[in-house]
Amino acid sequence: MLKLLSSSSSCLHGRVHGLRPGPASELASPVLRVLGSLAGLTRQNCPASARRAFFCSNSGNVSDQVREVEFKAAGNEADAKSSSAIVSTNPRPEDYLTVIALPLPHRPLFPGFNMPIYVKDPKLLAALQESRRRQAPYAGAFLLKVELGTDPSLVSGSETDTNIHELKGKELFNRLHEVGTLAQISSIQGDQVVLIGHSRLRITEMVDEEPLTVKVDHLKDKPYNKDNHVIDITSFELTSRFIDRVKTCSNWLDHVKTYTQDIRDLNIPRFADFGAAISGANKLQGQEVLEELDVHKRLKLALELVKKDIENSKIQESIEEAIEENNSLDEHLKAIKKELGLETDDKTTLTDKFREMLEPNRENCPPHVLQVIEEELTKLHQLEAGSSAFNLARNYLDWLTSIPWGKYSDENFDVLRAQKILDEDHYGLTDVKERILEFIAVGKLRGTSQGKIICLSGPPGVGKTSIGRSIAHALNRNFFRFSVGGLSDVAEIKGHRRTYVGGMPGKMVQCLKNVGTANPLVLIDEIDKLGRDHVGDPASALLELLDPEQNANFLDHYLDVPIDLSKVLFVCTANVVEMIPNPLLDRMEVIYITGYVTDEKMQIARDYLEKTIRDACGIQPEQVEVTDTALLALIEHYCREAGVRNLEKHIEKIYRKIALQLVRQAASDEPVVSGQIQSPPDGPAGVDVQLADTYETQAEAVDKLDQSVVASKNQIAAEMVEGNGHEYIPQTSGEGVAIQTDLPGEPAVAEVQVADTDEPVDSKHAKETERIQEGETTKKVEKVLVDSSNLDHFVGKPVFHAERIYDQTPVGVVMGLAWTAMGGCTLYIETTQIEEAEGKGSLHVTGQLGGVMKESTQIAHTVARAILLDREPDSTFFANSKLHLHVPAGATPKDGPSAGCTMITSMLSVAMKKPIRRDLAMTGEVTLTGRILPIGGVKEKTIAARRSEVKTIILPASNRRDFDKLAPNIKGGLDVHFVDHYSQIFNLAFSDDPN
Numbered sequence: 001m002l003k004l005l006s007s008s009s010s011c012l013h014g015r016v017h018g019l020r021p022g023p024a025s026e027l028a029s030p031v032l033r034v035l036g037s038l039a040g041l042t043r044q045n046c047p048a049s050a051r052r053a054f055f056c057s058n059s060g061n062v063s064d065q066v067r068e069v070e071f072k073a074a075g076n077e078a079d080a081k082s083s084s085a086i087v088s089t090n091p092r093p094e095d096y097l098t099v100i101a102l103p104l105p106h107r108p109l110f111p112g113f114n115m116p117i118y119v120k121d122p123k124l125l126a127a128l129q130e131s132r133r134r135q136a137p138y139a140g141a142f143l144l145k146v147e148l149g150t151d152p153s154l155v156s157g158s159e160t161d162t163n164i165h166e167l168k169g170k171e172l173f174n175r176l177h178e179v180g181t182l183a184q185i186s187s188i189q190g191d192q193v194v195l196i197g198h199s200r201l202r203i204t205e206m207v208d209e210e211p212l213t214v215k216v217d218h219l220k221d222k223p224y225n226k227d228n229h230v231i232d233i234t235s236f237e238l239t240s241r242f243i244d245r246v247k248t249c250s251n252w253l254d255h256v257k258t259y260t261q262d263i264r265d266l267n268i269p270r271f272a273d274f275g276a277a278i279s280g281a282n283k284l285q286g287q288e289v290l291e292e293l294d295v296h297k298r299l300k301l302a303l304e305l306v307k308k309d310i311e312n313s314k315i316q317e318s319i320e321e322a323i324e325e326n327n328s329l330d331e332h333l334k335a336i337k338k339e340l341g342l343e344t345d346d347k348t349t350l351t352d353k354f355r356e357m358l359e360p361n362r363e364n365c366p367p368h369v370l371q372v373i374e375e376e377l378t379k380l381h382q383l384e385a386g387s388s389a390f391n392l393a394r395n396y397l398d399w400l401t402s403i404p405w406g407k408y409s410d411e412n413f414d415v416l417r418a419q420k421i422l423d424e425d426h427y428g429l430t431d432v433k434e435r436i437l438e439f440i441a442v443g444k445l446r447g448t449s450q451g452k453i454i455c456l457s458g459p460p461g462v463g464k465t466s467i468g469r470s471i472a473h474a475l476n477r478n479f480f481r482f483s484v485g486g487l488s489d490v491a492e493i494k495g496h497r498r499t500y501v502g503g504m505p506g507k508m509v510q511c512l513k514n515v516g517t518a519n520p521l522v523l524i525d526e527i528d529k530l531g532r533d534h535v536g537d538p539a540s541a542l543l544e545l546l547d548p549e550q551n552a553n554f555l556d557h558y559l560d561v562p563i564d565l566s567k568v569l570f571v572c573t574a575n576v577v578e579m580i581p582n583p584l585l586d587r588m589e590v591i592y593i594t595g596y597v598t599d600e601k602m603q604i605a606r607d608y609l610e611k612t613i614r615d616a617c618g619i620q621p622e623q624v625e626v627t628d629t630a631l632l633a634l635i636e637h638y639c640r641e642a643g644v645r646n647l648e649k650h651i652e653k654i655y656r657k658i659a660l661q662l663v664r665q666a667a668s669d670e671p672v673v674s675g676q677i678q679s680p681p682d683g684p685a686g687v688d689v690q691l692a693d694t695y696e697t698q699a700e701a702v703d704k705l706d707q708s709v710v711a712s713k714n715q716i717a718a719e720m721v722e723g724n725g726h727e728y729i730p731q732t733s734g735e736g737v738a739i740q741t742d743l744p745g746e747p748a749v750a751e752v753q754v755a756d757t758d759e760p761v762d763s764k765h766a767k768e769t770e771r772i773q774e775g776e777t778t779k780k781v782e783k784v785l786v787d788s789s790n791l792d793h794f795v796g797k798p799v800f801h802a803e804r805i806y807d808q809t810p811v812g813v814v815m816g817l818a819w820t821a822m823g824g825c826t827l828y829i830e831t832t833q834i835e836e837a838e839g840k841g842s843l844h845v846t847g848q849l850g851g852v853m854k855e856s857t858q859i860a861h862t863v864a865r866a867i868l869l870d871r872e873p874d875s876t877f878f879a880n881s882k883l884h885l886h887v888p889a890g891a892t893p894k895d896g897p898s899a900g901c902t903m904i905t906s907m908l909s910v911a912m913k914k915p916i917r918r919d920l921a922m923t924g925e926v927t928l929t930g931r932i933l934p935i936g937g938v939k940e941k942t943i944a945a946r947r948s949e950v951k952t953i954i955l956p957a958s959n960r961r962d963f964d965k966l967a968p969n970i971k972g973g974l975d976v977h978f979v980d981h982y983s984q985i986f987n988l989a990f991s992d993d994p995n
């Protein structure tokens with residue numbers, strides 16, 4: 001069993017005592033003299049990797065020296081516990097022709113160097129001890145060949161300590177390099193055997209397998225001429241490289257010192273060995289040097305190895321320098337970050353930052369909050385930076401210090417200003433604006449607008465949110481909007497507990513941080529759509545937030561200090577007031593916005609939506625015209641809902657398309673020819689485009705320009721250059737020539753001539769005059785005309801057709817009026833008789849009716865029967881008829897009691913086989929005795945009736961006041977009948993009056 005000691009780190013210096021020569025200057029060899037002087041050099045640092053050279057000791061063609069060692073050692077043997085080399089004087093090393101072969105795994109043993117190995121095989125160890133005892137302390141040390149598939153460039157071998165000792169006999173023999181070293185067994189301590197390299201050997205044959213014993217030839221260096229010039233130069237080169245290396249590496253210096261101490265004469269072949277042995281050569285490179293018997297070649301190989309070592313050490317040095325530089329760069333970066341306040345982990349920077357954030361509000365900050373902030377700052381200092389508690393405290397402080405404690409915007413109670421702002425932003429809504437102005441007026445008198453929560457209720461798109469924004473503007477408050485539609489988590493309002501992972505404060509705290517003032521206007525959107533789940537009831541949390549009694553000390557779970565929200569003005573929006581939780585509704589002042597009729601929508605579209613959208617699209621007013629008929633068609637056939645959001649979207653669509661056309665046209669290089677432009681064969685019909693004379697007719701322009709030429713430069717400039725220095729030249733003398741574009745909806749576009757400001761004004765004007773006089777027609781301004789005929793090119797096919805299904809309602813069909821969250825609509829109630837048989841009187845109902853509506857059908861059935869019997873006592877119609885009542889559209893769920901009178905009329909129409917009068921619509925809840933009860937949504941229903949071109953409507957008498965309040969444009973031209981009993985409806989519906 002054999003285990004070899006790794007040579008990587010241990011460095012045993014020569015143990016060949018008694019060879020100490022004189023001082024370096026006395027050394028015989030010139031090489032050794034140089035080395036001797038080197039040994040006197042001061043130690044310097046050497047990169048770790050360079051400390052690879054290992055044993056350094058006596059060398060020889062050294063048989064005499066070795067013998068000397070042996071004698072000395074023999075004399076001391078009695079004292080030494082460990083065995084030292086005892087060799088009989090008789091056999092000389094060259095006499096050993098059969099030796100035990102020892103495998104070396106990592107590198108070869110060079111003559112003059114020592115190497116410890118571990119021998120684990122007891123038999124081998126015994127054999128080695130036996131040779132020592134027989135005073136034949138020599139063995140052969142041979143490098144193991146590289147295993148197949150291993151990288152030979154690696155310094156260390158691939159063999160592990162465990163598998164080397166498993167190699168035996170022939171197998172081991174085959175793995176050994178032929179050339180090795182005769183090694184003196186210097187000492188054996190336990191299983192450690194120290195070998196000293198003596199001279200080169202070559203294996204000739206195997207003699208014994210266990211332990212592996214081989215026959216060897218002793219190799220001699222090829223004779224060389226000491227005065228050979230080439231050898232001289234090479235050895236000189238090697239020496240100077242050596243000096244370079246020794247100067248920079250303390251490890252090499254150690255080797256040199258040891259070597260020069262132990263060697264009397266260092267000749268050139270030894271020097272080459274020495275160089276190769278202490279360089280970082282890998283095992284094969286080392287073996288190559290060992291096998292080389294030509295001295296010059298060996299010198300050259302050694303020189304290469306030393307050069308390579310120097311190169312490697314340089315690379316290593318530069319890497320180390322770069323690392324050091326990087327470290328110092330890191331330090332610099334840290335310092336800069338600290339200076340800029342970016343150094344997040346620096347506690348002092350952090351606390352300074354928080355104090356800075358708090359500073360503007362410190363005076364107004366409540367004392368209890370200041371105390372909490374100070375406590376947290378102290379805590380932050382004590383906590384380990386980067387720990388979760390530290391991050392928690394940091395986030396908490398971040399929130400605490402970013403709340404605008406006691407910072408308010410100056411409230412403006414100027415009613416006239418407010419009115420102006422409201423009018424500027426919104427058309428109509430007179431009563432809504434009035435209510436808001438009242439509210440502001442009260443605020444002015446009281447000095448504060450607190451204590452009220454306004455709730456704007458109405459269908460989508462009627463301007464609830466934008467009114468909220470206008471109120472904020474009018475009052476000079478910051479605006480913040482958050483939607484609570486579908487919100488079910490209380491934490492959204494009250495915040496998470498601070499210890500909750502990813503915890504955040506509630507919406508109000510976020511709002512305050514965002515707006516930066518403590519008195520914003522907060523618009524809580526969709527309050528009627530509040531969700532609810534097992535975690536809690538957000539309605540109660542909202543109550544705490546909105547209630548003026550409670551919100552002066554609103555406690556957010558995350559912030560954990562009370563904040564004063566009493567100065568915040570809350571405005572809520574809802575579509576259906578009935579869906580708002582009652583406790584919340586109690587505290588609100590509801591302002592209803594019902595929706596717009598066509599006229600109002602036209603005004604809004606013209607005066608508000610179109611302008612803003614046009615500006616947003618970057619289109620000039622003179623570049624486009626949307627006619628009234630187009631707008632009307634858009635409202636009637638595309639955007640029928642109560643609000644104007646959809647209308648806004650459609651107008652946006654039109655303008656976007658126009659913008660694209662304008663840009664495309666401008667990009668095209670083709671000159672636009674005036675007159676009729678043909679549509680491409682595959683495109684839809686073209687769009688009417690007008691060429692508009694922007695300023696004046698050609699003749700006028702010429703006049704003007706002529707005058708300008710003689711006028712002063714400044715005057716000319718003022719007259720000719722309008723706005724941004726753009727000048728529009730009318731192209732044709734005729735106005736509004738309708739042409740067709742070459743692309744569908746892609747009108748010809750004006751080319752704009754830009755006044756060349758670099759040119760002298762006079763000459764410029766002269767040129768312009770010339771051009772116009774010549775009738776040059778390359779520049780023109782054109783207008784995209786959108787009217788009802790080409791509207792569908794911009795917005796597609798109409799979505800709505802007339803709500804009327806029947807021109808004249810047939811028997812059993814009556815038009816009712818309904819209210820939806822989207823506004824009002826008309827709906828038909830249809831009844832037919834399925835079969836008639838004695839005692840078969842019944843009613844079958846369809847049309848997705850809700851519970852209330854189903855009950856209404858039963859009531860209607862009863863009342864209709866009673867009325868018919870009253871008028872025709874013998875009638876058996878209801879007693880014997882199976883009726884089917886249906887309310888289209890069947891896919892839409894419907895509910896509510898207001899269709900009661902319509903149902904009765906429909907049933908009576910079937911019973912009497914008589915259609916009701918033309919263009920009549922009705923609404924009203926009916927009791928069993930036939931009394932008509934009031935309904936809601938009078939405005940929406942009236943608007944819906946107008947839309948369906950109904951001429952006569954029947955409303956409950958109790959709703960007269962609601963109707964009277966309607967604007968004349970809504971109620972005008974309608975024949976309205978107010979009724980309080982069904983009999984009145986009967987008379988109106990079934991009268992023989994053809995009108």
Ligand code: ADP
Nearest residue numbers: 425426427460461462463464465466604608645
């Ligand atoms: P809501 O909140 O009721 O759903 P918005 O306030 O978002 O509706 O309004 C939708 C769009 O309609 C906004 O661009 C708004 O300016 C516009 N709008 C609504 N009503 C009017 C009005 N009376 N005058 C001018 N623009 C209006």
